[in-house]
Amino acid sequence: MERNVAQIALFAALIAALGAIPQITLAFGIPITAQSMGVMLAGAVLGARRGFLSMLLFLLLVAIGLPLLAGGRGGLGAFVAPTSGFLIAFPFGAFVTGLFVEHVRLRPIGLRAGLGAVLGGVLVLYAFGVVGMSIGLGKSIPECVKLVLAFLPGDLLKAAVTGMLVAALARARPQSVAWSQSA
Amino acid sequence: MISLTSPVRTRAHGWPAGPKLAGLAVATTALFLISGPALQALALAAVLALYALPGRDFLRHGLRQLRVLWPFVLLLLIWHAVSGGWAQGVAIALRMTSTVALANLVTMTTTLGELTDLLHRLLAPLRRIGLPVRLVEAGIPLVIRFTPVLITKGRLLVEAWRARSPRRANWNIVLPMALLALDDADHLAEALRARGGLNPSDED
Numbered sequence: 236m237e238r239n240v241a242q243i244a245l246f247a248a249l250i251a252a253l254g255a256i257p258q259i260t261l262a263f264g265i266p267i268t269a270q271s272m273g274v275m276l277a278g279a280v281l282g283a284r285r286g287f288l289s290m291l292l293f294l295l296l297v298a299i300g301l302p303l304l305a306g307g308r309g310g311l312g313a314f315v316a317p318t319s320g321f322l323i324a325f326p327f328g329a330f331v332t333g334l335f336v337e338h339v340r341l342r343p344i345g346l347r348a349g350l351g352a353v354l355g356g357v358l359v360l361y362a363f364g365v366v367g368m369s370i371g372l373g374k375s376i377p378e379c380v381k382l383v384l385a386f387l388p389g390d391l392l393k394a395a396v397t398g399m400l401v402a403a404l405a406r407a408r409p410q411s412v413a414w415s416q417s418a
Numbered sequence: 419m420i421s422l423t424s425p426v427r428t429r430a431h432g433w434p435a436g437p438k439l440a441g442l443a444v445a446t447t448a449l450f451l452i453s454g455p456a457l458q459a460l461a462l463a464a465v466l467a468l469y470a471l472p473g474r475d476f477l478r479h480g481l482r483q484l485r486v487l488w489p490f491v492l493l494l495l496i497w498h499a500v501s502g503g504w505a506q507g508v509a510i511a512l513r514m515t516s517t518v519a520l521a522n523l524v525t526m527t528t529t530l531g532e533l534t535d536l537l538h539r540l541l542a543p544l545r546r547i548g549l550p551v552r553l554v555e556a557g558i559p560l561v562i563r564f565t566p567v568l569i570t571k572g573r574l575l576v577e578a579w580r581a582r583s584p585r586r587a588n589w590n591i592v593l594p595m596a597l598l599a600l601d602d603a604d605h606l607a608e609a610l611r612a613r614g615g616l617n618p619s620d621e622d
Contacts, residue, residue, distance in 0.1 A: 236616055237606075237607040237608075237610040237615055237616060238603070238604070239553060240556045240557055240607075241604070241606040241607040241610065242607075243553060244556075244557035244560035244561045244564060245568075245599040245600070245602050246599060247557065247561045248567070248599065251561070251565040251568070251569075252571075252572050253572075253595070256576060256591070272592065280600075288550065292561060295537060299530055299534055300422045300525045300528065301422070301530070301565075302422055306486070308483075310521065310522055312518040312525065315518055315521050316486065316487065316514075316518050317487075371490075371514055372493075372510060372514070396589050400589075403593055404593070408597065408600050411604075
């Protein structure tokens with residue numbers, strides 16, 4: 236119980252911290268919106284259930300007015316902005332990523348986590364995000380898909396990096412990445 | 419940890435959070451129902467008037483919160499300038515700005531404590547159908563406490579990186595940060611257990 240609460244809370248805090256440290260850039264100078272990488276990490280490290288709860292906790296804190304989003308944003312406005320779909324998708328993205336890594340027996344671990352991150356952290360996030368943009372901007376779904384596709388290469392790169400990070404985490408703290416023990 | 423509640427005291431600070439949220443829901447729905455740039459412009463003017471009521475500082479701070487929207491406004495205007503139907507584009511941009519501004523207004527005039535209480539009440543039905551609401555609620559103060567801790571540690575990591583490398587810190591920094599979070603979680607769990615744990619008896 237205590238360990239679950241602590242991990243859920245610390246990952247929510249980690250996502251917030253990743254949004255607050257501005258100097259991180261990916262290869263080729265693509266700035267990380269490190270927070271979507273945090274979603275992938277939460278799902279891949281904590282698993283489906285705790286990953287979901289951790290991201291839900293993060294969203295609740297944003298909703299009650301803490302400036303936890305990248306650039307010190309937050310509050311209820313974040314849930315009606317055109318990008319709100321991506322935000323609302325956080326728990327579901329983490330859940331799908333977690334479900335994948337827990338149930339698909341695939342080696343090496345990094346590949347499993349990377350594919351899970353593509354499914355949860357890219358596909359699920361984009362699906363929600365596109366619907367949100369479509370509502371907010373009054374554009375059709377295909378038009379919004381075109382708008383977000385520009386970000387796809389960067390996000391796929393993030394998923395790959397997440398795979399590598401999870402593999403390293405599983406080596407460093409095998410007891411914390413529980414599913415990595417199973418075959 | 420600073421919340422986004424405005425330090426400028428307004429009359430709305432005293433109103434209960436529940437009705438404010440209900441009002442926000444109604445107003446947002448209304449914004450999606452009315453059409454045409456003229457009505458939307460009127461609505462935005464009304465919202466901005468609400469911002470202006472508590473004084474210039476409040477207005478300026480409120481407008482600064484909206485700056486994330488400007489790229490989208492630009493996108494909409496260019497889109498509709500190219501594809502035609504500019505009136506519709508203007509209406510959508512106005513509506514988007516009004517909805518976000520209204521939501522921010524509720525955030526700016528409601529304290530963290532009030533919203534936490536409201537959250538507790540809103541989550542109650544979920545607790546009855548067996549969702550682990552308590553896990554999440556117990557996490558709220560922990561996140562508020564540990565976010566600044568992780569930010570400080572993250573900044574130190576970035577500084578240490580800078581001291582050793584001519585290049586900027588990249589995603590490599592995420593690995594030690596995640597490790598720190600996992601280790602902090604273990605220590606925190608031990609500390610919570612040592613102090614009697616999270617008491618399951620105060621379920622309601």
